Amino acid sequence: MADAATESSWCEISVPKIAGNLLSTLKRMPDNTQLCAVVKSDAYGHGIENVVPLLMEQNIGCIGISSNAEARAVRSAGFAGRLLRLRTATPQEVKSAIGDRIEEMFGAPAAVRSLIETLGQEALPKLHISLNAGGMSRDGLELSTARGRAGFFEMLELVPDQIVGLCTHFPSNEPVELAESIQRFHDDQAWIFTNCDLRRQDVLVHAGSTLTLHSGQDPKADMMRCGAILYGIAGPRPDFQSALALKSRVVSIGEYPKGSTIGYDRSCCLSEDKVLASIALGYANGYSRRFSDGGEVLIRGQRLPVMGKISMNTIVADVTSLPAIDVGDEVVAFGQQGSQVISSVAIEDLTGTIMADLYADWGQRNARVVIQP
Ligand SMILES: *Cc1c(COP(=O)(O)O)cnc(C)c1O
Numbered sequence: 001m002a003d004a005a006t007e008s009s010w011c012e013i014s015v016p017k018i019a020g021n022l023l024s025t026l027k028r029m030p031d032n033t034q035l036c037a038v039v040k041s042d043a044y045g046h047g048i049e050n051v052v053p054l055l056m057e058q059n060i061g062c063i064g065i066s067s068n069a070e071a072r073a074v075r076s077a078g079f080a081g082r083l084l085r086l087r088t089a090t091p092q093e094v095k096s097a098i099g100d101r102i103e104e105m106f107g108a109p110a111a112v113r114s115l116i117e118t119l120g121q122e123a124l125p126k127l128h129i130s131l132n133a134g135g136m137s138r139d140g141l142e143l144s145t146a147r148g149r150a151g152f153f154e155m156l157e158l159v160p161d162q163i164v165g166l167c168t169h170f171p172s173n174e175p176v177e178l179a180e181s182i183q184r185f186h187d188d189q190a191w192i193f194t195n196c197d198l199r200r201q202d203v204l205v206h207a208g209s210t211l212t213l214h215s216g217q218d219p220k221a222d223m224m225r226c227g228a229i230l231y232g233i234a235g236p237r238p239d240f241q242s243a244l245a246l247k248s249r250v251v252s253i254g255e256y257p258k259g260s261t262i263g264y265d266r267s268c269c270l271s272e273d274k275v276l277a278s279i280a281l282g283y284a285n286g287y288s289r290r291f292s293d294g295g296e297v298l299i300r301g302q303r304l305p306v307m308g309k310i311s312m313n314t315i316v317a318d319v320t321s322l323p324a325i326d327v328g329d330e331v332v333a334f335g336q337q338g339s340q341v342i343s344s345v346a347i348e349d350l351t352g353t354i355m356a357d358l359y360a361d362w363g364q365r366n367a368r369v370v371i372q373p
Helices: 015-028 040-044 048-057 068-076 091-095 109-119 146-158 175-195 210-215 344-351 355-365
Strands: 009-014 034-038 062-065 082-085 102-106 127-131 163-168 204-206 223-226 244-256 274-279 296-299 302-307 315-318 330-337 340-342 367-371
Touching: 009 015, 015 034, 015 048, 015 367, 040 048, 040 068, 040 355, 048 068, 062 068, 068 082, 091 109, 102 109, 102 163, 109 146, 163 175, 175 210, 204 223, 210 223, 244 355, 296 315, 296 340, 302 340, 344 355
Parallel strands: 009 367, 034 062, 034 223, 062 082, 082 102, 102 127, 127 163, 163 204
Antiparallel strands: 009 244, 244 274, 244 330, 274 315, 296 302, 296 330, 302 315, 330 340
């Protein structure tokens, strides 16, 4: 783990906040619904090794991942329970992760056929059939067409003993659309349990994510798969809190006269004399060029404007209003300092994307400094 004292840009990860978010999530789960805790993209940038022990403490039975590397990280952290891949994998990918006992998700008979060709019938992992009930049209099987229904029977015939789950993913949690998707998923299940040998009690039915949980609508599944909420993305304060802060340090301070231009393309020109601080953060750390107009940082508890274009490894802030500043001062680009906060709303407005996108990016591009309880 990195040490904040020697880093010049880092993600500060709060384990207690993730633990709090997890407890608040468990309290909100509908009756008789388990949580599949999603840790894809290295736990949305927070580090799988920081999250898995919390999940084990709460006896979470299922963890959702995407890549084989993530599956290995979850196993290395000591989790022996159910590991679910949240997308279809290639046969080669499945084959190289057999030892990690991943349950795989499939929605196309052709993909199941090539899986059998590569692995042989004996080595097949447990499988979940993914349905396109909500209309993601990503990798789910579409049961509204005769072809899709024939495909379902074909999959059952190919892997009669491997199917342990039925699932779907909702593309929209807008109330009317979500209600429609839930109904569609129930209709699909009714058709399945009426028309084939698969029995309801033999499969785990799962659907829904963070926004479904927030919607208050209950998909009446055995399990919901939630990621974002664990990391404080969406969810009312104070029950849910951001567990990641993006931080950096002042590396240089200079006085520049009126008329000086700042950064590439001279996009910013000083209308008066200023004190400017150079900060060791840039687009290589995921502090995107979209912060070029309107970005703000916190230094010594004060909110300060970012000036000029974002460089690869450096940004410049106007620190003229600060009574004192030193090289090495901590800079908050996202998160809290004193009574000030750079909020998710501000960041999402400025960047035009969602926090999950940014967390996944920041978490990979910066050292992580972990706050333990
Ligand atoms: C990422 C993912 C989830 C979790 O979504 P959140 O919005 O982060 O809760 C659930 N299911 C699938 C299939 C996913 O890919």
